[in-house]
Amino acid sequence: MTRSIRPTRPTRPSRPIRPTLPNRPAAAVAELARAPAAAGSGLVPHLARFGRALRDRGVGVGLSDEADALEALSLVDLGDRDEVRRALRAAMKIRPRDAAAFDELFARWWSKRPPREAAETPRPEQPRFEDPTRPPRPGPLRRTGPRLASPERQPAPETARSEVPAGSEVPAGEEPGYSPEAVLRRKSFEECSPADLEAMERLMARLALRLATRPSRRRLPARGAVRGEVDLRRSFRRALADGGELLSLARRRRAIELPRLVVLCDTSGSMDPHTRFLLAFVLALRRMARRCELFAFNTALVRLTPWLRESRESRESRESRAAPPGGGRSPPRPPLGEGGGGDSAAWTAAPRPKEAGEEIRLPGAPPAGWEIDRVLRRLAAEVPGWSGGTRIGECLAAFAEQWLDELVDGRTAVLILSDGLDRGDVGPLAGAMRAIRGRARQVLWLNPLAGDTRYQPTARAMAAAMPYVDRLAPAHNLEALERLLPLLSA
């Protein structure tokens, strides 16, 4: 209306429209985007540096995107800064969640004035941002090692172990470190020793195999089947080979759909004794699910999925270098926090029931503990106050805002692991839960406290969330998690 954006004849632009032909963009751009003098000028290097700055901010931009951007710039009016911005956004495929970062960097890198800021800030070699979403560099990880060993992350197992009399569940001399499954399943996570931990992780990996499945609407050829619906296409094809005689009918049946999961894990202080197990459980599920997204939250929401992927890759490279399986497993497994402490001898000296472990493990599956430790360490290092208080409402609202549309659909189960202890405002929580409930196939809330038969979901946050939870399940021991599996099926 007032601001006409479709001039009947080109309104006079602030500068004369130069003939912006593909073969001569460099001069115009050099003017438009005056790069730091030392860094050389010209469109290509400038774009490359801009792309790098974007990557440093965690915006996924690849070489091909930069090439597209270059081509797009040759097609638009380089004198029109907004048009350049729009063209770059389209060609570099900037998603809405990255739009703010893009606009900010664009303002810095593509200005007509020689940008003082641009000259000093974007030093891709030493990025300043510690954005948790960006791909990790080895640096901070190494740094976190000692920091983790601070006493604040003292887990329950330390104290719990002394309560478990040697020989009660772990027969002395007979495969120490291995607990009979039945006992293990009922043992509360809070009472577990580090040795139990490992056995439990293996058990979980096996349990995850049972993740029930649902037939999909996709049809797959069923070879050699005599039941199932007739597959006309393949039947006729076969018939053609026999001169048009339908000698046998080809069948097809529905594909098995693997479930999709989104897991939101509370890592606040009150959840500490459980976090590790629940993460182990999730990682085990992850190998079976078609897609599993993992988020951690306490005072802020962090998407862990990219970290997991990364750790899997680096694990592979590590394993390729590692010693033969004989003794290769214990060294890189620091106990939780200082959990090992004085007992670290027992921890490493105990011969692992390797044979059993290898059997259970899926092909290519890593020792889950290693991956979990890594993730926990990184969480501790990179997420401010990661083991502090909880703001469930805000975190879930942030999830609903940023991720819900993309990650959750009618086939996705949302799993929330939290004790629901939150002193914050419950308003955003109810809103977020409703949004999640509206989109997900089902919402499951795992609450370690619910293992107690007297438990009632009366904590304010829990009470606010309950109307939108399909099922509140306990998560204090393995048996509880096991009972959950059928519910998670796609």
Added chain:
Amino acid sequence: MKPEIAELLQAMERHGYVADAAVATAVFLAKEMRRPLLIEGDAGVGKTEVAKVLARLLPAELIRLQCYEGLDVATALYEWNYQRQILRLRLAEHEGKSAAEIEELIFSRAYLLERPLLRAITRREAPPVLLIDEVDRADDGFEAFLLEVLSDYQVTIPELGTVRAEHVPYVVLTSNRSREIGDALRRRCLYLYIDHPTLEKEVRILRARVPQAGARLAVEIASFMQSLRRRRLSKAPGVAETIDWAQALLRLDRDHLDLETVEQTLGCVLKDHHDLHDLGGGELEAALAAALAEVPPLPAAPPEAAAR
């Protein structure tokens, strides 16, 4: 703004699509670079409409492939007409043709059923507009297959050989972001995110699409829709709902909004039980009053000018 882009913007408006500079730029680039355009945005913001208007203004044939879970090659690309093949085979037996002859006969183009993707690349006359709608609904596997077709614009049919595109089609993909589109496919495309329109744009859309609606009604509807979208709704209404609502109100002979009218017709706009419930009680009245208070003074009558 480059004259060509301004021209495209105008042409889109002439064909009934109120675009903004971002849309026009992206469409222009996709057209010039001959790259697929991936459009994302909430339901009802006019993603599909971009492809339709592009087909109208070029002009070109619009070929549409609606994606759904379980979409397979037989529905998307090609299928042999088995029934006809069998019949032909029977006839050929009486004619005493050799096996090789028969094979050549029944595996020819005449017995091939072209599905949208194949049709899009075999058009001889002019490049068509290929709309691949709601690509997020198809399986990941289909996405990979699509990637192959969209990078070479050729398809291999075992019995026929490779079919190359006569003309590279203009491709528009839309996604409701019900799942994330794979990186590889996104890289292959240019990208456009369409947000809900501003008040000004929404009024212009209304005037263009529902010209019978008066200026006052259009502004009031748009203003109320804007205020609705600012609320935390589980399903924010899109432009499609705005247009539906305007048409419904016209049928009811309303020329402005009042509480009773809105109460009766709110179902055109909010299609979620919780959202309707949230606006119950005095809430709706307050929301309407607030929205109407925001309506810019009418005497300026800018919508007339915009609607030409």
